[in-house]
Amino acid sequence: MITTLWILSAALPLLVAAVLAATHRARTRRALATASGHLNFAPLALLPAAVLTVLWPEESAHAPWLMFGTTVGFDVVSRALTMVAIMLYAAATWAVTWRYDQRAPELVAYLLVCFVGNAGVYVAQDAVTFYASFSLMSLAAVGLVLHDRTDKAFRAARVYLILAVISEMAVLSGVLMVAEAGGFMLADAPAAVAQSPHRLSAASEALHHVRSRYSATPVAPWQW
DSSP states (O other), X not given: OHHHHHHHHHHHHHHHHHHHHHHHHHOSHHHHHHHHHHHTTGGGGGHHHHHHHHHOOSXXXXXXXXXXXXXXXXXXXXXXXXXXXXXXXXXHHHHHHHSOOTTHHHHHHHHHHHHHHHHHHHHBOBHHHXXXXXXXXXXXXXXXXXXXXXXXHHHHHHHHHHHHHHHHXXXXXXXXXXXXXXXXXXXXXXXXXXXXTTHHHHHHHHHHHHHHHHHHTTTOGGGO
């Protein structure tokens, strides 16, 4: 039951996002009406994640069939951060439904995808899940920057995308170094980095990521 709740917490927002994006891009009157109807229920896609965050004990859940073996779980910090993320994204999606425009379904779809990546970063306990979630969050945010479709929005999206890709490369390099040193599980990462001959390189990649994120802050401050 709990494993199903974990899957539902990630799959339901992605499914709702896919439905909203598909119906919105169809551009027919019926499709737009369907997207508008689904939009009102979009914040409820976060409900399984909220239930999971409240009820799940401080222990790990492991899915060996997913990617290279996905391990997720909560501690005190990740539970608090995930609950804050749920409240913020729920408020954002509801705000979009109140101030409806033609691209509202698309905006909500990107918000839901960003939520899955954002929450995944908090609950990930292995390097692959952490990096996959981080990448999902970073790249999906391009749609938020582009929402207005103005010249300024396109210019900001180009800048953001360049900085995001640079940041992704830095994070990937750091993750690979940490995993090679024996830190595939994030709980083992500090000790693995401390004993690794590449610890200065890993720290450098982390600082490079932070520098790239600070550069992107005026473009997309919600990424922090």
